[in-house]
Amino acid sequence: MELNGVSALVTGGASGLGEAxxxxxxxxxxxxxxxxxxAERGEELAKSVxxxxxxxxxxxxxxxxxxxxxxxxxxxxxxxxVACAGIGWATRTVNREGQPHDLESYKKxxxxxxxxxxNLVRLAGAAMSATDPVGEDGERGAIVNTAxxxxxxxxxxxxxxxxxxxxxxxMTVPAARDLAAAGxxxxxxxxxxxxxxxxxxxxxxxxxKKHLASPVxxxxxxxxxxxxxxxxxxxLENSYLNAEVVRIDGGLRMPPK
Numbered sequence: 001m002e003l004n005g006v007s008a009l010v011t012g013g014a015s016g017l018g019e020a021x022x023x024x025x026x027x028x029x030x031x032x033x034x035x036x037x038x039a040e041r042g043e044e045l046a047k048s049v050x051x052x053x054x055x056x057x058x059x060x061x062x063x064x065x066x067x068x069x070x071x072x073x074x075x076x077x078x079x080x081x082v083a084c085a086g087i088g089w090a091t092r093t094v095n096r097e098g099q100p101h102d103l104e105s106y107k108k109x110x111x112x113x114x115x116x117x118x119n120l121v122r123l124a125g126a127a128m129s130a131t132d133p134v135g136e137d138g139e140r141g142a143i144v145n146t147a148x149x150x151x152x153x154x155x156x157x158x159x160x161x162x163x164x165x166x167x168x169x170x171m172t173v174p175a176a177r178d179l180a181a182a183g184x185x186x187x188x189x190x191x192x193x194x195x196x197x198x199x200x201x202x203x204x205x206x207x208x209k210k211h212l213a214s215p216v217x218x219x220x221x222x223x224x225x226x227x228x229x230x231x232x233x234x235x236l237e238n239s240y241l242n243a244e245v246v247r248i249d250g251g252l253r254m255p256p257k
Contacts, residue, residue: 001142001185001236002134004029007078009071011035011058011120012085014042016196017146020225021082022049024233031074035067036085058085058116061123068123077131079141081124082232083117086146088164090157106160113164117145121175121186129182135239140183142236145172147190149247153254165190169245176243185242187235192249195222217251 008025012018013034022032026049035056036042046053052074054067071078088109093101121143128141147168154162169188176186193212199205213221231248235241 001079001139001239003080003233003236005076006030006080007071007074007076008032008080008082009035009067009078009120009124010082010084011056011064011067011116012083012146014038014045014053016084016198017191017194017225017228018082018084019045020229021084021232022051024226024229025080025082025236026051028233030080031076033067033071033074035064058083058119059111061119064116064119064123068127071124072127078124078127079131079134080236081120081128081141081143083120083143083145083168085116086113086164088113088158088161091160092157093159101159106163109160109164110167113161114167117168118171121145121171121179125175125179125182125184128184129179133183137239138183139185139239142185142239143175143179143187144232144235145186145188147188147245149190149192149249149252149254151190155254156257172245173243180242185239187241187243188245189228189231189235190245190247190249191223191228192216192247192252192254193222194228194248195224215252215255216249219250221250223248223250 008030010022013022014036032051034042034053042053054070056063056067131140148165150158150162151165151169172188
């Protein structure tokens with residue numbers, strides 16, 4: 001897939017992995033629409049890459065449709081969609097005091113991570129299917145979703161997060177099969193522990209990140225958002241990569257806690 005001259009939509013694009021992806025796609029010549037709740041950062045980033053920003057709750061159908069339409073309205077064919085929006089926090093299924101996991105917080109994680117990703121796949125996929133096919137293969141677009149190694153090896157307290165990311169992993173093959181008729185590929189990235197703003201800054205933060213990196217075989221460090229963005233670009237540009245779940249984790253296999 002040629003990225004130069006196309007429209008791309010990135011959810012969760014205002015920071016972290018999404019921001020790195022936005023910069024990577026823009027550097028390849030794509031016009032990027034950033035869909036995020038952080039308007040201040042989203043507008044600033046969009047201006048820096050000559051893109052667009054749309055305030056978006058990915059779990060809301062109307063807001064996601066508006067973000068897709070904004071990508072269509074750039075005047076360039078919408079061929080790229082990347083789902084990076086996600087949330088998560090640690091809560092056990094039953095805590096040490098014998099209290100069950102709060103149902104509303106579980107639903108919230110599923111709504112943002114899983115439903116939000118599905119909204120991107122179905123709505124962006126529909127818009128892509130209306131474009132003219134390109135190249136010898138008749139490709140119309142490519143979608144990359146973001147799961148997590150927690151979707152395969154969830155730790156203690158990750159029941160909601162792991163369920164949401166496992167659902168994204170489970171969507172990969174059927175989504176790719178469904179959209180194959182329209183010439184649209186679907187792949188998923190499953191990151192390990194990547195160095196995003198969620199870990200904060202300063203000496204205490206750096207010490208904590210060293211602890212997190214200790215079980216990583218090699219390189220013995222956290223991954224970077226730029227490495228994530230580079231992988232996303234590779235999945236988009238290589239037209240024979242389809243229906244794959246690709247880990248980016250330095251060989252990490254998550255311990256129970």
